[in-house]
Amino acid sequence: MRIETWDDIRVALAVARAGTVSGAAAELGVHHATVIRRIDMLETALKARLFQRHSRGYTLTEAGRVMLAAAVAADERFSQMAAQIAGSVRRIEGDLLVTSLPELAERIMPRLTDLMRAHPDLRISYVTDVRLFRLDVGEAHVAIRAGASPTEPDYIVRPLGQMQHVLYGSPDYVARHGTADDPRAHRYALPGVEGAGAPFMRWLTARIGPENIVLTSNDGAAREAVIRAGLAIGAVAPGQERGLVPVMSHPEWVSPLWLVTHVDLHRTPKVQAALTALRGAFD
Numbered sequence: 001m002r003i004e005t006w007d008d009i010r011v012a013l014a015v016a017r018a019g020t021v022s023g024a025a026a027e028l029g030v031h032h033a034t035v036i037r038r039i040d041m042l043e044t045a046l047k048a049r050l051f052q053r054h055s056r057g058y059t060l061t062e063a064g065r066v067m068l069a070a071a072v073a074a075d076e077r078f079s080q081m082a083a084q085i086a087g088s089v090r091r092i093e094g095d096l097l098v099t100s101l102p103e104l105a106e107r108i109m110p111r112l113t114d115l116m117r118a119h120p121d122l123r124i125s126y127v128t129d130v131r132l133f134r135l136d137v138g139e140a141h142v143a144i145r146a147g148a149s150p151t152e153p154d155y156i157v158r159p160l161g162q163m164q165h166v167l168y169g170s171p172d173y174v175a176r177h178g179t180a181d182d183p184r185a186h187r188y189a190l191p192g193v194e195g196a197g198a199p200f201m202r203w204l205t206a207r208i209g210p211e212n213i214v215l216t217s218n219d220g221a222a223r224e225a226v227i228r229a230g231l232a233i234g235a236v237a238p239g240q241e242r243g244l245v246p247v248m249s250h251p252e253w254v255s256p257l258w259l260v261t262h263v264d265l266h267r268t269p270k271v272q273a274a275l276t277a278l279r280g281a282f283d
Helices: 006-018 021-028 032-046 062-090 102-118 171-177 199-205 220-228 269-278
Strands: 051-054 057-060 094-100 122-128 142-146 155-164 167-169 188-190 213-216 245-248 254-262
Touching (some): 006 032, 006 062, 057 062, 142 269, 188 199, 188 220, 213 220
Parallel strands (some): 094 122, 094 142
Antiparallel strands (some): 142 254, 155 254, 167 245
């Protein structure tokens, strides 16, 4: 014997509580004929009479009382399950994957550490990479992107701010080379192909030759070491410019920054908490 649907049990429970078909139908918001049909189907499946029918209504048989005890217990477990699920959905906890550009950690991590401090059950994965993670397949919950606004139809995009690119040099480099505006008067430590789309890289590529480049590296720390050694100028991560001198910047060297989420997860408490924490990081 197999009960095909909880609906039959739910109808029987309503009849047991109300004592009448009409009362159960009103409670459930269905026609009284539906209640009768459901009870008949359940009794057929169980091969037992659950109710005695009489002019005043329905009363439970011995088999019906066994059914009632089991149904009440099941109903309570369903209610507990629903409450637990609702509570877990409201809590800010579990895994949260945030992706960003490598050079933004100085601005981003203080915001995320505050978020972790406020919500100890939140486990954050912070992944830095220049590639675009796909939110639609679960590669990230929140992505921080630079450049043109993402256009994927299922993405929700909000402005985060903008990053002005500046090329820095050491005091020793500036003492030897000055801060001339002529780009060919300088030597550079630059990112590789992963940074080719940055506004300052596009600008420089059109104006300097290979002889101006002393280092190409995808490692920001490596480029910074060469810059601090006085061998070249280059961009450093926001917050890492201490002890360096700004040498070159142009108004068009601006990268818009975006907070990106997927529509399916955008309203979840942990994603909303992350968005709230990150807003203002680049004001």
